[in-house]
Amino acid sequence: MKNTDVKNLTPEEKWEQATIANNYIFYKVMHENPDVCKELLEILLEIKIDRIEMYQEKEVSIDYRKKAIRMDVYARGKDRAFDLEIQACDTGELPERARYYQGVMDVEQLNAGQDFKSLNSSYVIFICIPDIFKGGLGRYTFENLCLENPEIKLNDRAYKYFFIARNYDKLLNEQQKAFMKCMLSNESSSTFTEKIIRMVKNAKLNTQWRNSFMEFERQLAYSFREGKAEGKAEGMELGKAEGRDEKAVEASVELLKKGIAPEIIAECEKLPMEKVLELEEEIKKEELC
Numbered sequence: 001m002k003n004t005d006v007k008n009l010t011p012e013e014k015w016e017q018a019t020i021a022n023n024y025i026f027y028k029v030m031h032e033n034p035d036v037c038k039e040l041l042e043i044l045l046e047i048k049i050d051r052i053e054m055y056q057e058k059e060v061s062i063d064y065r066k067k068a069i070r071m072d073v074y075a076r077g078k079d080r081a082f083d084l085e086i087q088a089c090d091t092g093e094l095p096e097r098a099r100y101y102q103g104v105m106d107v108e109q110l111n112a113g114q115d116f117k118s119l120n121s122s123y124v125i126f127i128c129i130p131d132i133f134k135g136g137l138g139r140y141t142f143e144n145l146c147l148e149n150p151e152i153k154l155n156d157r158a159y160k161y162f163f164i165a166r167n168y169d170k171l172l173n174e175q176q177k178a179f180m181k182c183m184l185s186n187e188s189s190s191t192f193t194e195k196i197i198r199m200v201k202n203a204k205l206n207t208q209w210r211n212s213f214m215e216f217e218r219q220l221a222y223s224f225r226e227g228k229a230e231g232k233a234e235g236m237e238l239g240k241a242e243g244r245d246e247k248a249v250e251a252s253v254e255l256l257k258k259g260i261a262p263e264i265i266a267e268c269e270k271l272p273m274e275k276v277l278e279l280e281e282e283i284k285k286e287e288l289c
Contacts, residue, residue, distance in 0.1 A: 011217035015210055019186040020200050021129070021165075024213050026086045028206075029199045030054075030073045036199065037075060039192060041082055043175045044125060044163065052077050081105055081120040087128045094132055098124045098160045106158075121157035127183065131164045138170035138180070139163050216260050219251060245271070249279065256280050 009017065018025050030037040034054045042049055052075040073084040083101055087094060102124050110119055133140055140162040144154035164170075168180035178190035188194040203209060248269040255265050262276040269276075 011214035014217055015204065015213055018200075018204065018213075019183075020196050021086065021088065021183045021186075023086050023088075024209075024216075025200055025203055027073060028203050028209055029196070030084070032203075033199060034075070036195065037073060037084075040179070041075070041084070041123075041125075043173070043179060043192065044161065045123060046173065049077050049080070052082070076109075076120065079120050081109060081122045083122075083124045085124075085126045087126050087132075090128070090130050090132045094126055094128070094162070098126065098162075102158055102160065119157070121159070123159050123161065125161045125163070127163045127165065127180075129165050129183070131167055132162065136167060136170065137164065138167040139176070212260065216255065219255055219260075249275075252276055252279055253283065256283055 020026055020029065030040070031054055034052060037054065038049055038052045041052070055074045055076075073082075075082045075084075083105060085101075091097075102122055105122050105124075106119055110116070131137075142160040142162075143158065144156055146152040146154070163176070163180060165180040165183040168177050168184070171177040171180065175190060175192060178188075178193050179196070181187065181189055182193040182196060186197065186200075188197050248271050252265050252269050252271060252275075255269075256262065256276070256279060262273065262280055265271070266273045266276045
């Protein structure tokens with residue numbers, strides 16, 4: 001990517017400069033190429049996986065009153081479940097997010113009446129650009145251990161991995177190192193990363209994906225400008241707030257029809273997640289009529 005301030009780029013320029021480190025591109029490449037996603041998981045986890053079943057960008061909610069989660073790449077194998085996330089910045093709550101994601105994954109997969117032993121081994125994997133733990137490692141791996149005797153593991157088969165792209169040189173696994181370097185520089189240093197770069201180029205030739213990406217970026221920029229303008233106004237009245245809600249609903253409907261993820265829309269339009277999901281259901285009913 002060119003050394004340019006991303007904040008000042010147009011949607012078209014962001015699309016042209018997007019690499020595998022872009023959430024949207026990452027999702028499209030992995031979802032459209034399950035074999036590549038499987039290979040990446042094997043590289044990151046250093047295990048062999050028999051097969052995986054890819055899911056659409058996964059919306060998981062265990063209760064309509066509880067916070068739903070949207071997983072970037074969600075896949076299952078024979079007895080394993082995987083959540084793979086790209087994180088460009090340190091939001092300050094990634095450990096808690098990993099905890100919540102893992103818990104919701106467990107609840108979502110265990111059917112009523114099943115034994116707890118039926119739970120799949122679960123892997124929540126964050127590929128981060130910055131070192132969120134400030135420990136200088138290329139990879140941080142977590143599982144539950146006994147504090148009194150760390151040699152004793154809980155063996156609940158729940159694992160959390162945080163890969164740090166900026167510390168790729170600290171990784172001992174050469175394939176992991178090549179992928180993390182590719183995340184930063186979009187340069188290939190292995191057969192796998194050559195494949196990744198080629199797939200990113202092909203993904204960016206897809207007109208539908210391009211239009212969806214740029215529409216979201218434009219709406220995001222519009223919402224930001226509108227939010228700044230509103231922030232300058234003082235003593236806002238309830239009627240004005242309701243008017244903004246109406247605009248947010250209208251914008252959300254348009255974005256939903258273009259395939260933008262509900263969680264992203266809720267964040268950008270400042271609407272409750274439940275409201276966006278309601279709108280999504282209404283759109284689906286209209287399409288069936």
